[in-house]
Amino acid sequence: xxxxxxxxxxxxxxxxxxxxxxxxxxxxxxxxxxxxxxxxxxxxxxxxxxxxxxxxxxxxxxxxxxxxxxxxxxxxxxxxxxxxxxxxxxxxxxxxxxxxxxxxxxxxxxxxxxxxxxxxxxxxxxxxxxxxxxxxxxxxxxxxxxxxxxxxxxxxxxxxxxxxxxxxxxxxxxxxxxxxxxxxxxxxxxxxxxxxxxxxxxxxxxxxxxxxxxxxxxxxxxxxxxxxxxxxxxxxxxxxxxxxxxxxxxxxxxxxxxxxxxxxxxxxxxxxxxxxxxxxxxxx
Amino acid sequence: xxxxxxxxxxxxxxxxxxxxxxxxxxxxxxxxxxxxxxxxxxxxxxxxxxxxxxxxxxxxxxxxxxxxxxxxxxxxxxxxxxxxxxxxxxxxxxxxxxxxxxxxxxxxxxxxxxxxxxxxxxxxxxxxxxxxxxxxxxxxxxxxxxxxxxxxxxxxxxxxxxxxxxxxxxxxxxxxxxxxxxxxxxxxxxxxxxxxxxxxxxxxxxxxxxxxxxxxxxxxxxxxxxxxxxxxxxxxxxxxxxxxxxxxxxxxxxxxxxxxxxxxxxxxxxxxxxxxxxxxxxxxxxxxxxxxxxxxxxxxxxxxxxxxxxxxxxxxxxxx
Numbered sequence: 001x002x003x004x005x006x007x008x009x010x011x012x013x014x015x016x017x018x019x020x021x022x023x024x025x026x027x028x029x030x031x032x033x034x035x036x037x038x039x040x041x042x043x044x045x046x047x048x049x050x051x052x053x054x055x056x057x058x059x060x061x062x063x064x065x066x067x068x069x070x071x072x073x074x075x076x077x078x079x080x081x082x083x084x085x086x087x088x089x090x091x092x093x094x095x096x097x098x099x100x101x102x103x104x105x106x107x108x109x110x111x112x113x114x115x116x117x118x119x120x121x122x123x124x125x126x127x128x129x130x131x132x133x134x135x136x137x138x139x140x141x142x143x144x145x146x147x148x149x150x151x152x153x154x155x156x157x158x159x160x161x162x163x164x165x166x167x168x169x170x171x172x173x174x175x176x177x178x179x180x181x182x183x184x185x186x187x188x189x190x191x192x193x194x195x196x197x198x199x200x201x202x203x204x205x206x207x208x209x210x211x212x213x214x215x216x217x218x219x220x221x222x223x224x225x226x227x228x229x230x231x232x233x234x235x236x237x238x239x240x241x242x243x244x245x246x247x248x249x250x251x252x253x254x255x256x257x258x259x260x261x262x263x264x265x266x267x268x269x270x271x272x273x274x275x276x277x278x279x280x281x282x283x284x
Numbered sequence: 285x286x287x288x289x290x291x292x293x294x295x296x297x298x299x300x301x302x303x304x305x306x307x308x309x310x311x312x313x314x315x316x317x318x319x320x321x322x323x324x325x326x327x328x329x330x331x332x333x334x335x336x337x338x339x340x341x342x343x344x345x346x347x348x349x350x351x352x353x354x355x356x357x358x359x360x361x362x363x364x365x366x367x368x369x370x371x372x373x374x375x376x377x378x379x380x381x382x383x384x385x386x387x388x389x390x391x392x393x394x395x396x397x398x399x400x401x402x403x404x405x406x407x408x409x410x411x412x413x414x415x416x417x418x419x420x421x422x423x424x425x426x427x428x429x430x431x432x433x434x435x436x437x438x439x440x441x442x443x444x445x446x447x448x449x450x451x452x453x454x455x456x457x458x459x460x461x462x463x464x465x466x467x468x469x470x471x472x473x474x475x476x477x478x479x480x481x482x483x484x485x486x487x488x489x490x491x492x493x494x495x496x497x498x499x500x501x502x503x504x505x506x507x508x509x510x511x512x513x514x515x516x517x518x519x520x521x522x523x524x525x526x527x528x529x530x531x532x533x534x535x536x537x538x539x540x541x542x543x544x545x546x547x548x549x550x551x552x553x554x555x556x557x558x559x560x561x562x563x564x565x566x567x568x569x570x571x572x573x574x575x576x577x578x579x580x581x582x583x584x585x586x587x588x589x590x591x592x593x594x595x596x597x598x599x600x601x602x603x604x
Contacts, residue, residue, distance in 0.1 A: 186550040
């Protein structure tokens, strides 16, 4: 009886000491908080990079970022699960297929370039808009019909709610519908899954944003134009979009500081550019 | 001498009946305390049992109540008998997923039960002791491996291998998923079956050998029937894990809402479809309600399967 009383008191003293100590440090540190980020997996590479840099400067701020497709972002912000919802379109406005999210503020953070990608064993390097439409609607099913070798095309699609899917459909396929059935058709949940699937599946075609393109897959040119930063800036490559961080009302505290850090020219022209995103200022 | 007895009796109050028989007059004496603590413990036990039932009931009611809202926009026949799941264009047929879950679970059990029972027989009946002591912990460790690891291995190793083997361009589908699930449930089923077989008394084996049975006959005619209820229990646990498994399945099933025409065609099951879509749908939409309904169906299927196995077990029990 007395023993546990003693240990309890000890614990309470310890807790109050730690609490006192931390509140003393808190007075010195200007920023403290917890930021939960969910949403677009296309934007995840720079979100993670920014989070690790930001945490170094503000050790009191905790950031946890995950991604399950763009639409999850604004939805988890609205439900109060996340502070920031990363999304590949402006979710405060109506876009085809998705209603606007009232009460959420869109903070632009980066320009994302999307590209059609194929497994390296595919002999095709460039496709026209019409050919892409035919492939992704299931009309063309063999690579030889678009100038490749005689092999069935494996179409890998992102699931409904993906911002990459929305952007690719609007800008690369001119709004044409995707197929949704077939022996050689599958859907994946995130950009990371798309990357793994394209890398490991012969004859596969899919689409992804530039930061995910590796040497184990090949980025296809559209109408002869390669998906590069230069071609986006000179206006010849159209398949790109602005990525947004959605917040409930105007951002405050640590969330505001984090978004400002990403929007700062230091991050935009440094790490962001290195990851193959394009700084916001470059396209405006 | 005779008058010693009452005094010795009164000096042994530790006997329950004795101490209960008398009260010392104070309100909080031993008798009252005992009764009070007994009552309290009983209430805690009953409360815990009720709590578990309440949780189950709450889950069932919540899933059903939200799920039923589906049917204000979708007819029962469309939901249960149509294979057209295309919520973007208002088609809500969930038959593909229901059949998919049933097919996947049966296929998994079909592959895993024989293998794991053979493993269990090997472990319990034939292995030398040192190997058994090595293998049992290994199987226990296998149970603890997170499912996402199995899914990842399935995606990166199994699927390319199946692709080469079958000649299909995309080998995602029921076979890949059931192989991954089989590997996942094997340790569970074989370890518990192993315990059940080991628990069969040695006199059964001795009697069988004495009657002239060989080892094969002893194992399959005497030991396995005697261990039947334990093996059934193992199967229930394995099946429950297979039905509800999500992460490993979602990585290898292909996630396409279509009835597969082969074991290598991408398809979807209840769990994989729910986890792929639940985060992407609006809260107050038929689509969301449909997913809740699918969750309820999943729950109902697993409960029904468990009940069915229990009934089978009772029937089988009569012969053993």
